[in-house]
Amino acid sequence: MRVELLCTGDELVTGLITDTNSTYLEARLFDLGVKVERVVLVGDVRPDITHALLSAAARADVVIVSGGLGPTADDFTLECAAAAAGVPLVEDARVLGWLRERYAARGMSTELNPGQLRMARIPQGAEPVRNPAGSAPLVALTLGRCRLFFLPGVPREYKALLDAEVLPRIRAWLEAEPGRVYRAFRLLRTVGLGESVVDQFVKPLVPLHPRVVFGFRTHAPENHLKLMAEAPSQAEAEAALAAVEADCRRVLGTHVFGADAEEYAPVLLGMLERAGATLAAAESCTGGLISQQLTAVPGASTVFIGGAVVYAEKMKAAWVGVPPAVLERHSAVSRETAIAMAEGVRAACGTTYGLSVTGYAGPGGGTPEDPVGTVYCALSGAGMPTRCERRTFSGDRDRVRLFAASHTLEMLRQHLLAAPAMP
Amino acid sequence: MRVELLCTGDELVTGLITDTNSTYLEARLFDLGVKVERVVLVGDVRPDITHALLSAAARADVVIVSGGLGPTADDFTLECAAAAAGVPLVEDARVLGWLRERYAARGMSTELNPGQLRMARIPQGAEPVRNPAGSAPLVALTLGRCRLFFLPGVPREYKALLDAEVLPRIRAWLEAEPGRVYRAFRLLRTVGLGESVVDQFVKPLVPLHPRVVFGFRTHAPENHLKLMAEAPSQAEAEAALAAVEADCRRVLGTHVFGADAEEYAPVLLGMLERAGATLAAAESCTGGLISQQLTAVPGASTVFIGGAVVYAEKMKAAWVGVPPAVLERHSAVSRETAIAMAEGVRAACGTTYGLSVTGYAGPGGGTPEDPVGTVYCALSGAGMPTRCERRTFSGDRDRVRLFAASHTLEMLRQHLLAAPAMP
Numbered sequence: 001m002r003v004e005l006l007c008t009g010d011e012l013v014t015g016l017i018t019d020t021n022s023t024y025l026e027a028r029l030f031d032l033g034v035k036v037e038r039v040v041l042v043g044d045v046r047p048d049i050t051h052a053l054l055s056a057a058a059r060a061d062v063v064i065v066s067g068g069l070g071p072t073a074d075d076f077t078l079e080c081a082a083a084a085a086g087v088p089l090v091e092d093a094r095v096l097g098w099l100r101e102r103y104a105a106r107g108m109s110t111e112l113n114p115g116q117l118r119m120a121r122i123p124q125g126a127e128p129v130r131n132p133a134g135s136a137p138l139v140a141l142t143l144g145r146c147r148l149f150f151l152p153g154v155p156r157e158y159k160a161l162l163d164a165e166v167l168p169r170i171r172a173w174l175e176a177e178p179g180r181v182y183r184a185f186r187l188l189r190t191v192g193l194g195e196s197v198v199d200q201f202v203k204p205l206v207p208l209h210p211r212v213v214f215g216f217r218t219h220a221p222e223n224h225l226k227l228m229a230e231a232p233s234q235a236e237a238e239a240a241l242a243a244v245e246a247d248c249r250r251v252l253g254t255h256v257f258g259a260d261a262e263e264y265a266p267v268l269l270g271m272l273e274r275a276g277a278t279l280a281a282a283e284s285c286t287g288g289l290i291s292q293q294l295t296a297v298p299g300a301s302t303v304f305i306g307g308a309v310v311y312a313e314k315m316k317a318a319w320v321g322v323p324p325a326v327l328e329r330h331s332a333v334s335r336e337t338a339i340a341m342a343e344g345v346r347a348a349c350g351t352t353y354g355l356s357v358t359g360y361a362g363p364g365g366g367t368p369e370d371p372v373g374t375v376y377c378a379l380s381g382a383g384m385p386t387r388c389e390r391r392t393f394s395g396d397r398d399r400v401r402l403f404a405a406s407h408t409l410e411m412l413r414q415h416l417l418a419a420p421a422m423p
Numbered sequence: 424m425r426v427e428l429l430c431t432g433d434e435l436v437t438g439l440i441t442d443t444n445s446t447y448l449e450a451r452l453f454d455l456g457v458k459v460e461r462v463v464l465v466g467d468v469r470p471d472i473t474h475a476l477l478s479a480a481a482r483a484d485v486v487i488v489s490g491g492l493g494p495t496a497d498d499f500t501l502e503c504a505a506a507a508a509g510v511p512l513v514e515d516a517r518v519l520g521w522l523r524e525r526y527a528a529r530g531m532s533t534e535l536n537p538g539q540l541r542m543a544r545i546p547q548g549a550e551p552v553r554n555p556a557g558s559a560p561l562v563a564l565t566l567g568r569c570r571l572f573f574l575p576g577v578p579r580e581y582k583a584l585l586d587a588e589v590l591p592r593i594r595a596w597l598e599a600e601p602g603r604v605y606r607a608f609r610l611l612r613t614v615g616l617g618e619s620v621v622d623q624f625v626k627p628l629v630p631l632h633p634r635v636v637f638g639f640r641t642h643a644p645e646n647h648l649k650l651m652a653e654a655p656s657q658a659e660a661e662a663a664l665a666a667v668e669a670d671c672r673r674v675l676g677t678h679v680f681g682a683d684a685e686e687y688a689p690v691l692l693g694m695l696e697r698a699g700a701t702l703a704a705a706e707s708c709t710g711g712l713i714s715q716q717l718t719a720v721p722g723a724s725t726v727f728i729g730g731a732v733v734y735a736e737k738m739k740a741a742w743v744g745v746p747p748a749v750l751e752r753h754s755a756v757s758r759e760t761a762i763a764m765a766e767g768v769r770a771a772c773g774t775t776y777g778l779s780v781t782g783y784a785g786p787g788g789g790t791p792e793d794p795v796g797t798v799y800c801a802l803s804g805a806g807m808p809t810r811c812e813r814r815t816f817s818g819d820r821d822r823v824r825l826f827a828a829s830h831t832l833e834m835l836r837q838h839l840l841a842a843p844a845m846p
Binding site: 010012013014015016017018019020022023024025026027028029030035036037038039040041042043045048052215217281283286287288289290291292294295296298299300301304305306307308309310311312314315318319348349350362363364397398401 | 435441468728785
């Protein structure tokens with residue numbers, strides 16, 4: 001099945017908006033085994049849209065068009081579709097009814113103004129489908145042997161109509177094709193390994209799993225491994241996926257923190273909650289990044305008690321009790337200070353665990369021994385010796401902060417994996 | 424001048440990567456007065472690339488192509504270009520020399536492997552331009568009356584070559600065109616006003632400035648107003664821009680925090696630094712977002728002393744001295760607690776100013792009087808009564824946190840604007 005996408009709108013060709021709708025749809029289609037052949041973006045110019053519709057319809061089996069269905073004067077995609085099909089635009093009674101119902105439910109007048117009436121005019125013979133998330137309907141149209149779908153460009157409406165209407169139809173057409181291939185997917189999320197290391201660990205597995213397509217995606221500080229198994233039946237695809245997932249988990253070990261939609265901070269908070277443990281953090285160079293990432297998760301307050309952003313030296317003493325002598329003898333960026341911060345924030349908050357990080361995020365600062373990018377990360381816990389790790393990260397200030405926060409949190413996750421029964 | 428963009432690569436049509444290169448280039452071209460006519464994305468399929476090159480070259484004066492210039496087997500864009508032009512690919516001695524110099528400078532072998540040699544093969548008659556940020560050169564080629572540029576798809580290399588080589592040539596061609604229009608630009612960045620309010624304030628100015636194009640862009644929690652003046656000379660364009668900027672600043676007032684590339688946190692830190700003032704923050708529902716935004720700016724440590732993420736009630740008492748009686752009588756989300764937090768963090772850190780925020784970010788929590796989305800923001804300063812403002816923000820947890828942090832910081836910026844000479 002040949003699929004093309006056509007997106008219309010001046011905002012897409014003048015740098016005002018990046019087309020993320022297509023990225024979403026491409027990924028959904030790829031999961032169905034369809035690689036989009038071409039994506040075309042054109043501005044709000046009638047002959048350009050009509051020409052792009054005609055040439056896409058001549059090449060493809062399915063064309064998914066977005067944008068230009070609204071009530072304003074620069075919304076004329078369906079006009080172009082009618083011109084391409086050689087049919088008139090006609091007012092559709094079903095669409096009129098949906099619009100009136102929608103406005104009535106919102107306490108608005110059901111006397112449609114000229115702009116609203118535009119949304120009810122569709123190419124003769126086209127099929128309108130009600131939009132659950134907005135006004136303009138989805139419109140399906142056949143041009144020669146090509147099936148076209150017209151969707152609003154607003155991402156929320158676009159995704160709602162794709163998921164509820166367009167993708168199920170495409171799936172049904174694919175299932176009706178002879179020699180159909182079945183697929184199963186898993187996304188393994190890793191942290192603490194570079195992309196090339198993940199690649200190197202996984203590469204020997206590739207020839208062992210001929211039914212599996214391996215994909216890598218860097219999402220700093222994480223690396224994600226996407227596995228797609230293809231087979232003549234769903235059961236075989238699931239079996240091939242289970243086998244490759246087990247192999248990948250074996251070589252990647254505890255660097256895999258989650259699968260599919262599982263994100264890092266909720267995973268870590270869930271582990272703490274199941275262990276009945278609480279957490280506090282003292283941050284210097286990361287400046288609140290650790291606290292912010294954890295508290296972005298709803299319900300974090302059951303586990304996360306407090307965070308101290310001890311940017312100035314005196315606050316390291318005042319809030320988390322770093323002895324002035326330690327700061328004086330070893331400096332604020334040192335193993336000793338990191339350890340005192342982790343122990344101090346745990347004591348101040350009365351938590352099971354305390355995390356800390358101090359370092360040189362750059363671009364200024366650093367010493368010959370500890371250049372810019374060097375961070376000390378520490379983990380303190382009840383009944384265990386405090387651990388401290390020194391790392392040097394390359395890149396700019398944002399990147400050093402991101403990786404420093406990640407490494408610090410990862411010290412705790414690795415500890416929890418090794419000692420799950422700790423009180 | 425008709426300009427089209429062509430981007431090649433399987434990752435662009437399978438949902439792995441969103442094409443942000445084109446957004447960047449479209450905006451740069453729009454600043455030169457050129458609206459891109461069409462953007463086409465195709466996968467790594469030779470006939471598709473060749474066909475897209477030929478049809479773009481038939482329509483456009485300039486085509487900017489990206490991707491597929493690297494050393495691997497799926498890099499064959501220049502092969503397709505040679506096919507489209509009907510010329511052979513030839514090894515170019517200049518490119519060979521640049522590659523050898525580059526590898527030598529990195530201590531790598533100058534014996535090029537077959538993949539590296541591929542990067543030196545360009546269409547006969549094409550002009551290579553050295554890539555300052557990578558290996559594969561920029562290649563310029565003429566096809567009929569159309570001028571084509573081939574760029575690497577890696578964003579860093581793409582932008583470097585665009586800015587240094589491609590855009591200056593396009594600018595020169597535009598300047599040589601008869602009836603040339605001159606342009607001047609200003610981006611005004613506002614905060615604290617909804618998009619529709621900015622629009623409503625500015626709309627009456629539109630007919631007064633016929634030489635100016637007004638553009639709006641929402642960048643939550645900010646709204647940006649883009650002004651483009653067009654005139655037959657640069658001096659007239661600058662004059663028209665100065666007039667409209669003055670009018671816009673008058674109606675938008677102190678909601679304008681910066682122009683062009685000025686970002687919020689550096690602007691606020693700069694104001695504090697010039698005032699010789701220091702700052703501390705106590706955060707509850709924003710969980711470190713304020714501290715994190717400020718400390719993301721290099722050199723923030725001269726002004727920002729510390730931040731307390733007082734997520735649990737006991738930490739509000741321990742770190743920023745909120746009296747337990749206040750928490751008990753008024754609860755953690757209240758005007759009284761916010762005021763005590765702001766005063767307490769200022770006292771703990773010994774700073775000129777203290778900011779605080781406490782509220783219900785959701786999705787859980789809230790009371791009938793203070794539903795989810797309600798936040799209390801406070802500002803404490805030496806020799807001034809502490810101020811507290813209550814706001815209710817709509818949207819999800821992330822949005823409430825973002826707007827709560829912004830509103831809290833904005834209380835300080837507005838205070839500094841009104842009292843610039845405060846010690």
